[in-house]
Amino acid sequence: MAEVLDATARRVIAGGWYVLGPELDGFEREFAAYCGLAHAVGVASGSDALELALRALGLGPGAVVVTVANAGFYATAAILAVGATPRYVDVAAETGLLDPAALGPLLAAGPVAALIVPHLYGRLAPMAEILALCRPRRVAVIEDCAQAHGAQRDGRRAGAFGAVGCFSFYPTKNLGALGDGGALVTDDPALAGRLRALRQYGWGDKYHVELPGGRNSRLDEMQAAFLRVGLPALDGWNRRRRAIADRYRAGLRHPRVVCPPPGGADDVAHLFVLRCAGRDALAAHLAARGIGCAVHYPVPDHRQPGWRDADAGAGTLPVTERRAAEILSLPCYPELEDDEVAAVIDAVNAW
Incomplete structure (x- = not known):
């Protein structure tokens, strides 16, 4: 390429x-x-x-x-x-x-x-x-x-x-x-x-x-x-992303980790976002093993300091706010090798 x-x-x-x-x-x-x-x-x-x-x-x-x-x-x-x-x-x-x-x-x-x-x-x-x-x-x-x-x-x-x-x-x-x-x-x-x-x-x-x-x-x-x-090449890249997501779903067994539901053609697995009540501790554990992860996204729009008054009627969004405290994105991109996917799975399960 x-x-x-x-x-x-x-x-x-x-x-x-x-x-x-x-x-x-x-x-x-x-x-x-x-x-x-x-x-x-x-x-x-x-x-x-x-x-x-x-x-x-x-x-x-x-x-x-x-x-x-x-x-x-x-x-x-x-x-x-x-x-x-x-x-x-x-x-x-x-x-x-x-x-x-x-x-x-x-x-x-x-x-x-x-x-x-x-x-x-x-x-x-x-x-x-x-x-x-x-x-x-x-x-x-x-x-x-x-x-x-x-x-x-x-x-x-x-x-x-x-x-x-x-x-x-x-x-x-x-x-x-x-x-x-x-x-x-x-x-x-x-x-x-x-x-x-x-x-x-x-x-x-x-x-x-x-x-x-x-x-x-x-x-x-x-x-x-x-x-x-x-x-x-896009459709091929998307197939690889789906395959990585499927491997995560099949391999992740930690009792505190919830994977996203399976997807078909309507899911191109741009991100693999799991939920975990101990998200920050899991992220630190992965970082210590050299595995990158991120939060997409940590602060909901209605809680952003610069936009506090943008929607005066927003109130609370309970599901949005709960998910913001639990979500964590694992590596998911077409160039990710199978052994790297296995290493991520092993690291999460060992937490």
């Missing part, structure tokens, strides 16, 4: 076109086709994708946007950036995904303009139930697909369920660039047109601003070219 990437970089440099050129055009076509949609719009990051999705849908001050509080604050940052108001919904204890049973009462309580639903840790959220709640109320559904490239259910991939899907290509993602990058996917040509304008200052014609809220957010030619190299 290193040799292919090196050759790709040399080709882009020799071509002399570095922004909004043929590599981006090619990647957008290929990624849209992979997702089963008509349009993909490359942008500078997954965070920009979320913000531009909100702007393209006309959301700003006065709009209420619902999301979860356990997915790493990216959605909240986008909501606040456009001047909208976040409202938080609790999650399912077993998966950490948005809980439709908690969403229904929140939607019924007052006007909601949009929902940002993350496919957390690589597993598709329960989209059928979520859409059944949102569509009758005309709540726009934005999918946060930053951890779920290639996940699919009933023949539809992540990003193809709601109005628009938002992706990150940060290097650690299932499909990663060699720097920052992002994209939005949609079947709506008018929405795609607004997104393309907003990623470049809101221009229609060059130097003519036609839409407010635009910015400089473009996926550059080099990163687009690297992503074109990786895209054909």
